[in-house]
Amino acid sequence: MKSMKNKILFFLLLLGSVFLTACSDEDNPTQSEIKIITTEEQLILDSKTNARITIDFTSTHDWKASTDASWAVITPTSGKAGTASIGILAKEENRTGEVRTGLLTLSCGEATAQVTFTQAAMDVLNIEQTVYDLSADEQEISIKFATNIQNGKITLKAEDNYSWITPKENTLTRAIQEGEITLKIQANERRVARNAKLKIQVVNINDENQILMESATININQKEAPVGTSSDLTTQDKKVILIQEHTEGNGIPLIFLGDGFLDTDISNGYYRQAMEKGIENFFTEEPIKSLRSYFDIWMVTAVSLNNAFGNQFNTKFSCRLEGGGSTLIEGNHSKVQEYAMEVPTLKENPELFNEATCIVILNTEEYAGTCYFGFNDGVKTINLAIGYCPMIYGMEDDMFRRVLCHECIGHGFSKLMDEYSYQEMGRIPTSEITDTQKMQEMGWAANVDFTNDRNAVLWSKFLKDSRYQGKDNYGETLGIYEGACTYWSGAYRPTTESMMRSNMHGFNAPSREAIYKRVMSTAYGKEWEYNYEEFVAFDQAHLPMPTEATTRATYKEATRPFSLPVFTNMTIRFAY
Known part of the structure; x- marks a missing residue:
């Protein structure tokens, strides 16, 4: 019995001890405290993305952290009592132009601490x-x-x-x-x-x-201007304006016309401005530049219904740009000839029309251009040519000038061939060699050949002439270079680059000779005989010189070859 009483007493004493201990803890709780260790100078983030700082602190209890800065990330966001660190990372560079501020809030029990941090501003x-x-x-x-x-x-x-x-x-x-x-x-x-x-x-x-x-x-x-429509198709149409009359020789006909121009373009002078720019461009390259006095130059007005090209639009000469990476332009040759024949001199002397070069300037800035020759009078092939040339990249852009010279002087007036080539075209077929040699019998295609024999090539006389040795003003050396007529092999050209290859570096010597021959033979007829020394004397006095010119074409665009000239075999009948 006594033993039982002792056990009960011990239990009551133990219970009282636990109760007293609990009361003692409530009456004297441990103080919650957060102490920041990091100094104020360490609370500045760099202006760049991923800039980082660390905030060190101590806490008496478990803690939590948060920030009001949307541009920053903190880690970790909670932890145990003791010494701890929080990293603050800038999610983005500070492009606000000003120092920006964030607030870090730490809580531990009932204690709270706030730390202000900043991110420097970058120059913006x-x-x-x-x-x-x-x-x-x-x-x-x-x-x-x-x-x-x-x-x-x-x-x-x-x-x-x-x-x-x-x-x-x-x-x-x-x-x-x-x-x-x-x-x-x-x-x-x-x-x-x-x-x-x-x-x-x-x-x-x-x-x-x-x-x-x-x-x-x-x-x-x-955006481009909306498509315009002419209200009067007749009043301003088919007006002939003489721009220049020849002062030497018998006169070489050069006719400029426009497609895609409205009646208002003619009345406000824009049509004439475009034609005169085309004429100016035509006479920028030697030797044609120094032979201008042999030409009669006219412009003939042509009123189109629309000033845009495509199946849904209507223009005077029905020019169609193939597009899709092609530079081919098709047009109504008969309509061009009809308008060119409005020139009184050609009406009075239809035979002279056989020697005409007709240049149709398109009222668009598209990168394209095509020349057509090989017309005939029912008996023989004649010199008549029609060149279609847009105002590429704008009236004042040098690509307009270059392409007009390539197509209308090179192909149209002088019947020169292309000097560019494509590796995928391989070797020139025998049939094409034969066709080109037939043209050469007429004095055409004088700038290409199919032999690399320095004694037999068409321009062999230049290769033997000391006056044509060494580099010219463009750095070109006259020689025999494989690749011409679009073919990689089997066809040869006189220089690495030229006006007939990439619309640059002017016309090379064989091309200049061909242009000179065409001018003089047309200006003086059968009474004129070619003399090599006379040509060389003229040529040496008028060698091409590089000029500063601007174009918004990239080099790749500026050297992109154009469609081949088209030999039409079209018979001209109405001129007689």
């Missing part, structure tokens, strides 16, 4: 809008920007000379923090969309050659 030049898609109408646009660069000057840089865009005054704050540049965009009256690429630059105010920062590229895309 922010553009509100980088793409402007515009209608063809005249308009103004504002390019809004912001920068944090001090003591700088805002400039506008263009990739090309965009004559249709005019910058107006810049509007800037004193500190160059925000501003806008207003641009006046001219109406696009052409049937080709256009694009401009610009950049805003901040340059050193004391040295404008020092670029402090450059914006992303700003693209301005302007």
Whole structure:
């Protein structure tokens, strides 16, 4: 009995001890505390993406962490009591132009600690809008920007000379923090969309050659003008204007016409401007440049219903651009001849039409061009040629000039062959050699041959003449180079590059000789006899010289070969 009482007493004492201990814990709880170890100087993130800092601290209890910065990530977000570290990582570069601030909140029991951290600002030049898609109408646009660069000057840089865009005054704050540049965009009256690429630059105010920062590229895309329609197809049509009358020889007929031009294009002078630019281009290459006085030059107006090309449109000479990577242009040769024969001199002397070169300028900037020759009068093949040439990349672009010279002087007037070649074409077939040699019997195709024998090739006399040795003004050396008439082998050309190969480096000596012969034989008829020394004397006094010219064509585009000239076998009957 006594033993049982002792056990009960021990249990009650033990229970009282536990109760007292619990009460003691409630009356004297451990104080919750968070202590930041990292100094304020260590709380700055670099401006770049993935910049990182570490915050060290101690806590008396388990802790949790959070941040209000959407541009930052913290890890870990919770942990046990003791010494701990939290990493803060910048998710993105700071392009706001200003230092930005984030708040890290730590909680431990009832204790809370807040740590302010920052991310440095990088130098920025922010553009509100980088793409402007515009209608063809005249308009103004504002390019809004912001920068944090001090003591700088805002400039506008263009990739090309965009004559249709005019910058107006810049509007800037004193500190160059925000501003806008207003641009006046001219109406696009052409049937080709256009694009401009610009950049805003901040340059050193004391040295404008020092670029402090450059914006992303700003693209301005302007739509082409809507298709126009002529309201009067007759009043301005078939008007003949004499541009030049020959002063030497008997006169060589050169007729310029346009396709895809409206009645308003004629009345406002645009048609004539295009024709005169074509005429100017025709006489830019030697030797034709120095033989201009032998030519009679006319322009004949032609009113088209539409100023666009395609099956759904109607133009005077029905020009059709094949497209799809092809540069072929087809046209209504009979209609061209009909309009050319409006020239009074040709009406009075139809035989002279056999010697005419008709150049049709298309009212489009497409990269294309084709020449047609091999017409006949029912008895013999005649010199008449028709060249179709767009104003490639614009009236003032040098590609318009080059292609017109290649097609209309080279193929059309002088009956030269192409000097380019494709490896996949392989060796020239015997049948094509025979066809070309038949043309050579008429004095045509003088710039290609099918032998590499220096004593037998058509231009052998030049190879033996010391006056034609060494490099010319374009760095070309006269020789025998395989690859011509589009064929990789079996056909030969006189120089590596030329106007008849890649529309560059002018006409080589054999081509210049052929042009000279055509001019003089047409200007003086059968009474004229060719003299090699007379030609060399003329040629040496008028050698081609490189000139500065601009084109928006890439090198690949600028050297892309054109469609072969077309031998029509078409009989001309109405001229007699």
